[in-house]
Amino acid sequence: MDYALLASIFCAAFAVAFGAIGPALAEGRAVAAALDAIARQPDAANTISRTLFVGLAMIETTAIYCLVIALLLLFANPLLA
């Protein structure tokens, strides 16, 4: 049994699973706040939604880092070489 292989597959899955929790909560909060702001000030909807998109992409990057780590574990793992 190759424990390094098993461990890296499990760690890749855990990295994505737990790494997605934080950004998911954060994106929900960001969208809620942006909707609130648009409801208060519909005139500023353009600026708010542009800032929202950039902010969402920034938040999403945290999850993407976890995905990169998972792919590194699966495809470029130095322990399995």
Added chain:
Amino acid sequence: MKSPLDPTVLFQIGPVAITQAIVTTWAIMAILVIGAFAVTRRLNLRPTRWQAALELMVATLDTQITETTGVAPAPYRGFIGTLFLFILVANWSSLLPGIDPPTARLETDAALAVLVFLSVIWFGIRASGVGGWLKSFATPNPVMIPLNILQSLTRVFSMFVRLFGNVMSGVFIIGIVASLAGLLVPIPLMALDLLIGLVQAYIFAVLAMVFIASAVEGGARTQPNADLALYPTKKDP
């Protein structure tokens, strides 16, 4: 499944392997250079349709640079604009069948990030001299020197992992969905990919501009966290 980190080697020139990403990069460079040359060859006071489109792009770029950093856009227009247009065209090149975007490769993004890193040094030295640039590492006090050096490296690193991760994950997920579900199913994901490509190109350019501006402003005002300083003027009253 094919690893997204392995390069696709097309042919060899001597000992140098030419990958598909490099050929795509050359094609994009050729398109951008020839397009820019062709549009700006006959500039007129009464703009043609193409010239008007180009003027619109340049004006939008200038507005964005001024809004995000509050500096005069002229010295940075060329670099930031080229960066934005190249990454945008590269991200959207995945629309053509059979072409992987070169930004989904680690090497291309690393090269772009190194360009940003060097340009931050270049603009910083040009604005305040070598002494002033070195002194900017010692703000607010000399205890921060290692942290400032570390920050100038890690922010560039995070920039290129961000671009790589976003574009690569888009391509990867489309590949997975296409192999699991069928030919036409990933079309909504591709539409989302267009949006992500645009937003990532914008973010890369804006972050580069924020880093350059913080280096140019030097010791006068430090940016503790450039990500938070994206929209310094747009706080709700």
